[in-house]
Amino acid sequence: MKNVILTALLSVIAVVSGYVEELDDKFNEYRRNELWLVEFYAPWCTYCHTFEPIWYEVGAELKSLGSPVNVGKMDTTLHTNIASELNIRGYPTIKLFKGDLSFDYKGPRTKDAIIEFTNRVSGxxxxxxxxxxxxxxxxxxxxxxxxxxxxxxxxxxxxxxxxxxxxxxxxxxxxxxxxxxxxxxxxxxxxxxxxxxxxxxxxxxxxxxxxxxxxxxxFPSYFQIDSFSLYQMGEQSKFVALAVVDEKNPSEESIRYKTLMERLSTEYRDHYKSDYQFGYMDGNEYINGLIMGEVVMPSIIVLNMTIDGYFLPESKIETIEDLLLFLNRVLDGSATLLGGNGYLQCTKRAFFKAKSTVVFMFQTAPVFSCFVVGLPVGVVVMVIWGTCTAVPVDDEKPEEGATASPGKKAKELQPDNTEKTSEAKKED
Structure with a gap:
């Protein structure tokens, strides 16, 4: 509840102060003459609601720095033509417009990272x-x-x-x-x-x-890799060799894995520079989502981001020779490829992502999530209930020559064959 109130308060302050402008269809008319940093969002997107306070901080910070960049936001459900023209596929999407060019932001959703991107691209x-x-x-x-x-x-x-x-x-x-x-x-x-x-x-x-x-x-030869930089590596043809560690509780094995990776990145750069990107990742949450399982920390993993595949060592990595053997087996094809982008894997991944999204929604905004999920469910239930309880229309046709007097049903004027037979018997 406090987060909702804070977000609402920041929204009012941002709009009143002019830090963030709510954009409409007229945006196309003037965007080429000014610098604009724009968030494209959807009201039903939980990630957008979580990100909203950060976006207002970005607007306020750029305003205080005297930046020439205007900051805005656009509801893509209201302005579908612009969203289609700009090929908006996910939410929130952040773009910087500079003349006839537009630049997509693909980094961490933090104030400092977005401002760094804005200052770099706008210059x-x-x-x-x-x-x-x-x-x-x-x-x-x-x-x-x-x-x-x-x-x-x-x-x-x-x-x-x-x-x-x-x-x-x-x-x-x-x-x-x-x-x-x-x-x-x-x-x-x-x-x-x-x-x-x-x-x-x-x-x-x-x-x-x-x-x-x-x-x-x-990219540096060796660095801390997050989910955003890992996603960008899907554009390359390199494998990504990672030490997955817990930085908050580093163990002796974690330190050894990181040290081995760093040594490889420098001592074997010329040998592997075309095939491997080296680094380490703090935590296994993103990797777990990628492989739809759980990677034990610390561990070594090699990712093929172009096909969402991965390799795990079949034996424990103790020395740099063990790591070299594992990396070479990946290159020569003798290591077992897990995951991938086959039909079954894509179906499982879509289901896994949908499940993860729903869980995240209920964890971050339970009231809003109940409304978003409950509304369509309620509509479906009402339709089913209405269909099951509807009174069927009698589609029997009246006999020839029968007429219905006002206020009477045709059925009342048409007794069934059994009734006619009994009446006839009485008359006899």
């Missing part, structure tokens, strides 16, 4: 680094950045195209050779570099096209 696609001090400042703030080094070239044009596509995930910069750190040595320019993991890597044509290389390199 220049490629930002110039004009001094050594500015370069160092950017490096201190970001774990991973892409930098184009050099003057005008065909590579620069390709870099700007790729930056427009991947700006939703990370930052893109340009610089001259003279502002680079002294540790950076280049054989030739122009070139594109990614700075991550405390070092840097250079793009060359043997890595494939630039856009594909950026897509592969936009």
């Amino acid at each position: 220049p696609v490629v930002r110039p680094l004009s001094s050594v001090q500015l370069f160092q400042h950017v490096m201190s703030r970001h774990d991973l950045i892409f930098v184009y080094i050099g003057g005008e070239s065909f590579l620069k044009n390709e870099y700007y195209k790729a930056a427009t596509e991947y700006i939703v995930y990370t930052y893109f910069f340009s610089a001259s050779v003279k502002v680079l750190p002294k540790a950076v040595t280049l054989q030739d320019v122009p070139v594109v570099a990614v700075f991550k993991d405390g070092t840097y890597y250079l793009y060359n044509e043997s890595n494939g096209n630039l856009s594909s290389w950026i897509n592969r390199e936009r």
Whole structure:
């Protein structure tokens, strides 16, 4: 009840203060002339109700920072044409509109993460680094950045195209050779570099096209992976090797698994960089939903996000040699693939997700969930009750020559054959 009151209060404050604007069909007329960050929601969506206070905080924060970005929200059940035009499939969906372009937000539903995305995407696609001090400042703030080094070239044009596509995930910069750190040595320019993991890597044509290389390199070699970054990895062709651990109660085995994964990501980077993304995940809730079972913590698991498949080691992982053997068996096809996207698995997953959604709804908003679930159930019950209790219409036709006088039923004027027979007998 307190959450409902707080949400309602925040709604009033946000609307009155102008932090968040409720949008309508006229949005298409002016969105190309302004910067807009918009949440598309549905009134029946429990996730949207849970997310609502965070969205108002985003609007207030951007307003206080003097951001040129307007913040709005749109009910897609009322404005179905715009929702269809923008291909809104899930709720809540967050988009940033910048001229004729729109950018989907795919990160965590937190205020800080959304504001970081907004500031990154609303600014220049490629930002110039004009001094050594500015370069160092950017490096201190970001774990991973892409930098184009050099003057005008065909590579620069390709870099700007790729930056427009991947700006939703990370930052893109340009610089001259003279502002680079002294540790950076280049054989030739122009070139594109990614700075991550405390070092840097250079793009060359043997890595494939630039856009594909950026897509592969936009993650650190090893990092804490959450459900949002794991979902993004479905766009890649890499396996995801995870140590699933409990960070709140770390055990000796958890620390060993994390250490093994981190060692692999650095010592065997060149060998596995095209095949594996390494990381660890705190908690097993998301993995349990993915495999529709329970992964014991701590454990090692390899995911194939393109087909929702997974691999589990058949024996305990004790050393880095054990882990290498397991990863190589996945690559050569000798490890057993579990899960997948077959018809039976898709049906089971749809049922599992529906069940999980209903449970989450009742846990977070029981009153609203009872209304949402109870209303259609009540309608169905009423229809069934009405059908079962309806009085059937007598479809017997009157005999020829019989007429019904006003106020009398045809049945009253038409006694059945048994009655006629007895009357005839009396007359006899």
